[in-house]
Amino acid sequence: MGRVPNRKAVVNSRHRSGNRLITALCAALVVVAGSVLADSGAQAGADTLHGIRYAHATAGVPYRETPIGGRIVLASVWSASMQTQVPVLIGRPARPGPSTPVMYLLSGSTGGEDNDDWTHATDANAFYAGKNVWTLTPVGGAASYYANWRHVDPAANFRFGVRTSRPLRWETFLTGELPAAFARAHGNSGPRGIAGISMSGQSVIRLAENHPGFYRAVGAYSGCAETASPQGQLILRTVAFVPGGADASNLYGPPGDPQWVAQDPVINAYKLARRTPALWISAATGLPGAHDNLGDRTIAGNAGRLAEQVTIGGLDEAAARYCTVNLARRLSALHIPATVRLPATGTHSWGYWQDQMHRSWPMFARAFGR
Numbered sequence: 001m002g003r004v005p006n007r008k009a010v011v012n013s014r015h016r017s018g019n020r021l022i023t024a025l026c027a028a029l030v031v032v033a034g035s036v037l038a039d040s041g042a043q044a045g046a047d048t049l050h051g052i053r054y055a056h057a058t059a060g061v062p063y064r065e066t067p068i069g070g071r072i073v074l075a076s077v078w079s080a081s082m083q084t085q086v087p088v089l090i091g092r093p094a095r096p097g098p099s100t101p102v103m104y105l106l107s108g109s110t111g112g113e114d115n116d117d118w119t120h121a122t123d124a125n126a127f128y129a130g131k132n133v134w135t136l137t138p139v140g141g142a143a144s145y146y147a148n149w150r151h152v153d154p155a156a157n158f159r160f161g162v163r164t165s166r167p168l169r170w171e172t173f174l175t176g177e178l179p180a181a182f183a184r185a186h187g188n189s190g191p192r193g194i195a196g197i198s199m200s201g202q203s204v205i206r207l208a209e210n211h212p213g214f215y216r217a218v219g220a221y222s223g224c225a226e227t228a229s230p231q232g233q234l235i236l237r238t239v240a241f242v243p244g245g246a247d248a249s250n251l252y253g254p255p256g257d258p259q260w261v262a263q264d265p266v267i268n269a270y271k272l273a274r275r276t277p278a279l280w281i282s283a284a285t286g287l288p289g290a291h292d293n294l295g296d297r298t299i300a301g302n303a304g305r306l307a308e309q310v311t312i313g314g315l316d317e318a319a320a321r322y323c324t325v326n327l328a329r330r331l332s333a334l335h336i337p338a339t340v341r342l343p344a345t346g347t348h349s350w351g352y353w354q355d356q357m358h359r360s361w362p363m364f365a366r367a368f369g370r
Contacts, residue, residue, distance in 0.1 A: 046115035048139050049074075049087060057085040063181040065090070071129055072119065077181050081169035084158065088178065089117065091125035091135035099190045101216075101368040102134040102182070104174065106200035109239050111142035121298070122354040131361065133368075134190075136182065138174070143240045146170040146196075146203040147263070149251045156246035167250075175211050193364050195219035197353045198320070199239055202227075205265040205281075205327070213275035217367035220281045221356045222316075222348055224323035225265035227252065233260060235319070266323075269330045278367040279338035280360040281327055284346025286318035291351030298351045313347035320348060339363055 054066035054074045062078035071092040076085045093100050105118040118124040118137050128135045140158045149156065149168040156168055183189060194215050196204040201223015208218045226232025233248075233255065240248040252259040261267055272279070288310050291298060299306050321342065328340045341359070346352040 048113055048115050048117055048120065054087065063185050065185070072125060077178055079169065079173045079177050081172045081177065082164040082166050084164040086173060087139045089119045089137040089139060091119065091129060093132040093134055094129050095132050096134065096186065098187050100132060100134055100188060101190045102136060102188060102192050103128055104192065104194040105135055105137045106146055106194065106196035106203055107137065108198035108200060109143055110243070111140050111144065112137060113140060113142055116350070121350040122357065124357060127358065131365070134188070136178065138178070141170050142243045143199070143246055144168050144170050145236065145240070145251070146174060146200055147206070147251060148172055150253060150259070151250040153246045153250040155244035156240070156250065171207060171210070175207060175214060191216040191368050193217040193367065195221065195357065196223065197221045198223060198348065201225070201320070202265060206263060208277055209265060209268050209271040212271065215277050217278035217364045218280070219356070219360045219364070221353045222283045222320040224320055225327045226323055228261040228264040228267055232264070232323070266327050266330050269327070269336065270334055272336050273334060276336060278363050279331070280341070280363050281324055281338055282341035282343070282356050283321040283324035284317050284343040284352060285321055286314035286316070286347060287345045288314070288347065289343070289345030289352070291349060292347055296351055298349060309347050309349050313349045316348035317346060
C-alpha cells in the first residue's frame with residue numbers, strides 16, 4: 001500500500017476514454033458561459049465584506065478580531081509568506097475549550113468573495129455551533145485552488161484592498177500560518193477537519209495528501225480531483241482564467257511540467273495511506289433534484305437563477321461526478337477507506353452542499369472523538 005505506483009500508468013489509464021475529454025470540454029465551456037455561477041448562492045454583485053470595517057493584522061500584530069454579529073467574528077490574519085493580511089470568517093462554538101474541534105471550510109471558484117461562502121450560503125455557523133465546533137472560512141482566493149503558486153500572476157490576487165507582490169501561498173497559509181495564529185489566539189489544540197466544494201473539493205484532498213495527519217477528517221463535495229489528465233488540466237486552467245484572466249502556468253508550470261502530476265490528488269491518493277483521515281467524497285448526477293425549484297431557499301423565486309442552476313449547475317455537477325468516480329475507484333484500488341455518496345439527482349449548487357455537510361457530520365464526529 002505504501003509503494004509509490006507507476007504514475008505514468010495511472011495517467012495513461014485515465015486518458016483512454018474520449019468521453020472524459022468531451023465531458024471536461026463541456027464543463028469548461030459552461031464555466032466560461034456561466035462565470036462559475038453555480039458556485040454562487042448570492043445576488044449578482046454581492047460582496048462578502050460589503051460595509052464591514054475590521055481591524056487589519058500586520059507583521060507586528062499578526063492576528064486581530066472584529067465582532068460582526070452573533071457568534072461570528074472577522075479575523076484578520078497576517079501571512080508572512082504572502083506579506084499581506086487575509087480576512088477569515090470565524091464561527092464560535094457554543095462552549096469553546098482548548099480541545100474543541102476546528103472545521104476549515106473552503107469555498108468554490110469565487111473564493112467566497114461574493115457572499116457565496118459557507119457563512120452566507122448555508123447554515124454552517126449555526127449547525128457547527130450546535131455541535132460545539134469552531135469554523136474557519138477564509139475570504140478570498142478566487143480561482144486559486146488554495147494552492148502555492150510558482151510565479152506571481154497579476155490576475156490572481158486578492159480583493160478588499162488586500163494586495164501582495166509575492167506568489168500566492170494559500171497552502172502555506174491554510175496549513176501553517178492560519179492554524180498557528182488561531183491556536184495562539186484561542187489556546188486551541190483541538191482536532192482539525194476540512195471540507196470544500198467545487199474548486200476546493202479538489203484542494204482539500206490535495207492538502208490532506210501533502211500534510212499527512214494534519215486533518216482528522218476530509219469532506220470533498222462536487223470536486224474534480226484531477227490535474228494531470230488533459231480534462232483535469234483544462235478544467236483547472238479554465239477556472240483559473242475566468243475571474244480575471246489568471247494563467248495556471250503560473251501555478252504548476254506549462255503543460256507537461258512534472259508538477260501537474262506531483263499535485264494531482266488522484267495520482268497521489270496513495271499518500272493518504274500514511275495517516276488516513278476519515279474521507280467523505282460526493283457528487284450528484286446533475287439532474288434536477290430537491291433544491292431545483294422556485295420555492296427553495298437558495299432560489300427564492302428567481303426564475304433566471306433556477307434556469308442557470310439547472311443548466312449550468314447540471315453540467316458542472318455531471319463533470320464533477322465523473323471526476324469523483326475516478327477518485328473513488330483509485331481509493332478503492334489502493335484499499336483506502338472512504339465514504340462515497342453519488343446521489344441520483346442534484347446540481348452544482350449550495351443546497352446540495354449543505355445537505356452533504358449535514359450528512360457527513362457523523363463521520364466527522366467520530367473522527368473528532370465525539
